[in-house]
Amino acid sequence: xxxxxxxxxxxxxxxxxxxxxxxxxxxxxxxxxxxxxxxxxxxxxxxxxxxxxxxxxxxxxxxxxxxxxxxxxxxxxxxxxxxxxxxxxxxxxxxxxxxxxxxxxxxxxxxxxxxxxxxxxxxx
Amino acid sequence: xxxxxxxxxxxxxxxxxxxxxxxxxxxxxxxxxxxxxxxxxxxxxxxxxxxxxxxxxxxxxxxxxxxxxxxxxxxxxxxxxxxxxxxxxxxxxxxxxxxxxxxxxxxxxxxxxxxxxxxxxxxx
Numbered sequence: 001x002x003x004x005x006x007x008x009x010x011x012x013x014x015x016x017x018x019x020x021x022x023x024x025x026x027x028x029x030x031x032x033x034x035x036x037x038x039x040x041x042x043x044x045x046x047x048x049x050x051x052x053x054x055x056x057x058x059x060x061x062x063x064x065x066x067x068x069x070x071x072x073x074x075x076x077x078x079x080x081x082x083x084x085x086x087x088x089x090x091x092x093x094x095x096x097x098x099x100x101x102x103x104x105x106x107x108x109x110x111x112x113x114x115x116x117x118x119x120x121x122x123x124x
Numbered sequence: 125x126x127x128x129x130x131x132x133x134x135x136x137x138x139x140x141x142x143x144x145x146x147x148x149x150x151x152x153x154x155x156x157x158x159x160x161x162x163x164x165x166x167x168x169x170x171x172x173x174x175x176x177x178x179x180x181x182x183x184x185x186x187x188x189x190x191x192x193x194x195x196x197x198x199x200x201x202x203x204x205x206x207x208x209x210x211x212x213x214x215x216x217x218x219x220x221x222x223x224x225x226x227x228x229x230x231x232x233x234x235x236x237x238x239x240x241x242x243x244x245x246x247x248x
Contacts (some may be wrong), residue, residue: 026189026198043245051247063200064245065150074150074241076187076200117198121167121188123175 024119025082029073030111036068039105048099057088071107075114086114148243149206153197154235162193163229174222181212195231199238210238 016092031039043064054062079085089095099112106112149209155163167188178186203209213219223236230236 011178024200026200032187034212040244046247047244054247059247062134062245062247063148063150063243065241065243067152067239067241076148076150099176115191117191119136119187119189120164121170123170123178123183123186 022076023080023082024076024122025086026117026119027075027114028117029075029114030107031066031071031073031105032107032111033071035105036066036071039102040066042102042105047094047098049094054089055090057092058085059089071111075104144241147204147206148200148202148246149210150241150243151199152240152241153199153238154231155190155195155229156231156235157195159229160190160195163226164190166226166229171218171222172220177216177218178213181216182209183213195235 058079058081060078062075063075065076066072067074077085103112173231182203182205184202189198189200190196193239201209227236
């Protein structure tokens with residue numbers, strides 16, 4: 001498919017241009033406009049055990065940004081291996097509990113499902 | 125305005141939760157769908173003088189990501205002072221030349237104008 005080959009080309013571009021650096025991941029989520037305040041409030045009090053679970057899974061320098069007009073969330077994190085870090089957090093009970101608590105805030109039908117955005121440039 | 129106060133609240137949230145850490149900036153751009161390939165190609169050969177100008181302006185750990193279905197670009201960078209870093213690069217002739225070369229790829233009318241997305245969470 002066209003989109004797959006382009007995504008692979010983008011990934012290859014960055015892999016070629018930044019050897020030996022940490023991998024970086026950008027992903028999108030979509031929050032209900034009428035629940036933005038409560039969603040942001042929840043992130044002022046992220047459970048300490050959720051923060052530990054992310055660190056234990058290898059997530060580093062993890063930021064979340066919110067485009068309030070649309071409810072679009074941009075996530076950014078770094079890890080030695082981004083896919084392994086995503087798999088590691090997904091296996092934890094803490095993450096399952098956190099996602100259950102957050103699910104009320106996400107736009108139907110799949111606003112809570114991360115869409116990964118391929119990288120094409122990096123400057124250290 | 126509601127949107128201003130929310131943006132200020134988001135900025136305050138992260139300022140409170142991550143004292144002493146580098147500032148981080150997320151911004152959006154919009155590329156013409158029919159020019160994605162040429163746009164990505166240009167970023168495989170970013171001028172060395174443009175990379176130096178960014179570094180000299182204080183831009184660090186700068187990544188660009190592309191959602192190919194929509195042409196939306198997500199930019200992420202770190203700086204001691206994000207606003208100063210943006211002002212510093214905007215003042216350079218190299219940046220003016222680069223933006224002029226890139227302007228053909230951006231969606232009309234303002235796809236090449238950065239929209240900053242406020243941060244609300246950070247985990248070191």
